[in-house]
Amino acid sequence: MTLKESTRNPEQAIARHQVKAGDYFLGEIKQGQTFRLVDLEGNQAADVLFYNAKDPSERYSAMDTIRHQGNLYLGAGTTLISNANNELLDIVADTCGRHDTLGGACATESNTVRYSLEKRCMHACRDSWMLAIAEHPEFGIHKRDITHNINFFMNVPVTAQGGLTFADGISAPGKYVELTAKMDIVMLISNCPQLNNPCNGYNPTPIDVIVWN
């Protein structure tokens, strides 16, 4: 795990959005712009998808990114790769140390399987994404484009025996990750409302999105 601090000053940012737990962010980031996701209170999970702004069928691919870097975990130095083998973004700073791209997003449907059938109506990341794409048809993103995402600030270690564990405790208040866009991209964030597992410390909290030119 490599920690890398940023020298960027939030006072020089061109935009700052706060995304409350259970809300979404959907917006464009231009090529060359850098943004920071800040885990304001710690223990939060930010479930994020990236698209080529001109064609959402080109998008972040967990599989291609994993294969490209020969490693399961994301951190400073990782380049995020699209399903068309293009470079979407670079992770340029990271004070958390490791981010997950295996575990996917929570959904009301998978909550029924993971926890109990009675959890069907608890709010979940995929519902936030569904609302985002329904409220913003101008982005041209459809349900078929909602795929295997990144979970910033989450730690999901794999064991040599092939186990998958949901660890905790890497992120903390104020930890952040910073990415620079290598093409015009659309970013879709669900700030995870999950109440059933420790990914949010059972207490979902807000994140900040800070954008620089």
Add this chain to the structure above:
Amino acid sequence: MSKLIYTTTLPGNGHWSLELRRGSLMTITDIEGGANVGMLFYNPRNLLERYNAPDTLKCQHTFKLERGNCLYSDMGRIFASIVEDHSANGAGNWHDTVCGTSNARSVALRWGQRDYQTDRNQWLQNGYDAFLVELAKYGLSRADMASNINWFSKVVADDAGNIHLDTGNACAGNSVSLRFEMDTLVVLHTCPHPLNNAENYPFKPVQIELGEADPVTADDYCKNFRPENQRGFQNNELYYLAAKN
């Protein structure tokens, strides 16, 4: 298998798709050793419901697929259960679902350009194009391509997360059997795993047997493999509440 209906062999750079009914059994056998089968699943009644690798892994707290595991859709349902999983050397199999599929560029870099004019049916097909061809037959496109399964391919990770393809267990005679718990559109190819570094393009054929599975009993291994799977089966039952098989 209670009733075997059809047997076929696919060559090592092939692709195929078929719709299987709930209760079908599919057994895939690695004939020569070192085969890879890329596979995707869709609900034929709602093609927006498809195989979801993250849900499959996290529901069952696993990085690999093996006997007992169920293959989940993004809607909390189970397309298929891995009811048998045999390795010729006695150990269980280990199947990958995070490394995706080869593409024209990666195959060309390793083994040369795909060229039907020169190579005819020995051309160096790649998994991505093979999936695209099959998906288009159902009105699907790259936007519909999800993280796929790679049967027979063992990908291991070290503590730092570095991955590699472990070919030590890729024996002739390895087989895996899927019992379909929903009507399912299966899209598959037999192109090499994307981490395969063999000197020559590995044309590795597989045998595919189709039949009818024995009914799911109360003590079913997959259903009881984890409490999550019991709930997944309940979701399937709910889905078929109004349908008679």
